Amino acid sequence: MKHGFPRPRGVADGVPAEAIGLRPIPQWPEGERPRERLLRHGVGALSDAELIAVLLGNGSVGRDAVATARALLGEAGSLGRLLADPDHMPAVRGVGPAKRARIVAALELARRSLGEGLAELPRVRSPTDSADYLKARLRHLPYEAFACLFLDTRHRILAYEELFRGTIDAANVYPREVVRACLRHHACAVILAHNHPSGIAEPSRADREITRVLVDALGLIDVRVLDHLIIGHDDPVSMAARGLL
The missing domain is CATH 3.40.140.10 (Cytidine Deaminase, domain 2)
Structure with a gap:
């Protein structure tokens, strides 16, 4: 699995250096936007930060959704720790109650899916x-x-x-x-x-x-x-x- 920690500009998440931190995601080339890449290439083509960015939908002033997702991962220390206790998600600019709710809901859907498979045994x-x-x-x-x-x-x-x-x-x-x-x-x-x-x-x-x-x-x-x-x-x-x- 690809890691979602902050990386040097120009090597993160397949996004060109000139796009990172300089333009909002809707202004990126279509082939570089996380949501479009997910739909075209599947979830395996996205890093942890990009997958979280898709859930967030957007970032905040001066920070796109991918950068916001990297900040969340960096504050938590790992993807597992971020998802383990979503009620105590790190405080990161641009991630309010609505975005936290999306992440919590995605995690719960994954757990329920595992539970369905278990119940069907x-x-x-x-x-x-x-x-x-x-x-x-x-x-x-x-x-x-x-x-x-x-x-x-x-x-x-x-x-x-x-x-x-x-x-x-x-x-x-x-x-x-x-x-x-x-x-x-x-x-x-x-x-x-x-x-x-x-x-x-x-x-x-x-x-x-x-x-x-x-x-x-x-x-x-x-x-x-x-x-x-x-x-x-x-x-x-x-x-x-x-x-x-």
Whole structure:
């Protein structure tokens, strides 16, 4: 994937040097405008900044939409961090509530699309079936969050719910609330998941302990814990595969 960080004039996003920062996008040659390039060549032809620029629609006085998008990416530090917590999007000139709403809506549409694909599975045969969805939900959050996928007797998806949020390195998980959520969704099985904002997905001692507590607590109401997935920068780590359930 192309990066969206600021680059030297003349090499960013396929736009000629004389166009960058000097003229608004509608005055660029048609073949250089992000929206027209997307329609002609597909989304793969655009950088992160150009895709965000299409969502923004326009920039502000003295800054076109591509430059505004680069400023957003630069302030956030990465595309993932920008999209992870859109409620706390960096304050950048030219990006008001309406433009923030467009970005949030685009992200939610992508998540719902992943959720549709997950819901259309005949059943979850293994936690890897749900890994992409859980990664999309949890991977880039700047704080630790704990969530559950609730399943029926045939391991079909009933619901997804984020139950607890914490700080950058911890989230308090209360077993009684997980039990209540399972009863509320009439779940017969559950896949637990939480993220490590550090990006390192190795299970900690606290992760192992709370997993054992939840397995015991949910066993009392005949809800089976299929797995506990830990989401980091790379592929999720399955505690079931590690023999830690």
